[in-house]
Amino acid sequence: MSEHGLRLVPADGPADVEALIGRVARGDAKAFEALYDELSPAVFGLARRVVRDPARAEDVTQEVFLEVWRKAARYDSGLGRPKTWVMTIAHRRSVDAVRRSESQKRQDHHGAPDEVVHDEPADSVIRAEEHGAVRGCLETLTDLQLESVRLAYFNGYTYNEVATLLDKPLPTIKTRMRDGLIRLRDCLEGAR
């Protein structure tokens, strides 16, 4: 990956990744390798953040790419961008992994919502700029929106659990997750 670090690739280039997935769907191993190079930092980074254990994050990353390989022919561009499809799989599998081992995994941070960890991206300049946009946009969320979104997305808590952790009514948390994400979406659209 690092040797491709300066390659000029669109950070979320729909054409690029979509074309790769189309080739992967036809069993093109080279395209699969290119797709791995393109998306594995995003997948692994998210998995590591959610499952916390790097070895398990590797397992989750492998599961994600195998699912992408198996189901490439079922990717439907009408349902969203290809990178979003892959990241949705990555997130669901990461959360599943956490929930499967939740009792032990959660003891360490139960009741103590995490600080935001800002890992330095090991990626290209272009990606770094996009990540800067995400961080900038996250700062436009209210504290409660940010905490709700973050505890769910990065810690794998259900909104029920988030409500308990933050000691807020369920409907409030449900609404904050939605309007927080909407604000993030609108801000990112403006940043493009």
Add this chain to the structure above:
Amino acid sequence: MSTDLHTLSGAYALDALSAEEAEEFRRHLEGCPACQEEVRELRQAAALMGASESVAPPPSLKARVLAAADQQPQLPPRVTTLERARSHRWPARIAAAAAAVILVAAGALGISRIQSDRQPSNVAQVFEAPDAHTATVGTSNGGKVTVATSRRLGKMAVETDRLPRLSGQEVYQIWAVNGGKKISAGLVDDVEEGAAMALPSPGTQVAITIEPAGGSPQPTSTPIIAVDPASV
């Protein structure tokens, strides 16, 4: 809750609903194009947030993933519907029985284990077999399973990724049922991967129930689906 089901879109996009709620929301989505659009957009925002955590994985992982993919057959595009599958694969009577039944049975009653994510390729192999028969049927808990059988391989496989997700306290368990005797055919460890097993012998039905995590020695709930082997 259904009055403001729509506002669950954020929690849904964050995978923050319980399995039951997620399933209810998915059903809601099917009839709500505006919600689908919102979920699509919110997921994209969530994905960008996830991608902002990018970290290069260890270089060794790449070889592992490529080698694993090389061993793994790919699924064909999802074109199987009950109608299509029924028309050229399954006798029509399965359709009548569809609500009550699908699945198949596992080899004699000796079915012992179900492969899960450790050997996921077994599921795809059955689906890709040249002589594969497939059918997709709804389950009583609002999901769908697709079953494939291959006489050539002597196997059957169940695709379970459209079953409602269960909480960590529950698991889908598959049973071979013969003359009132119910024998566990194994647990579906990973619904994304499904399960493969030996082709059932005639007279044996296969059923799926929801059991407490770890499985049960005997079913403790009504099957969400069962299969008549005579229909295979």
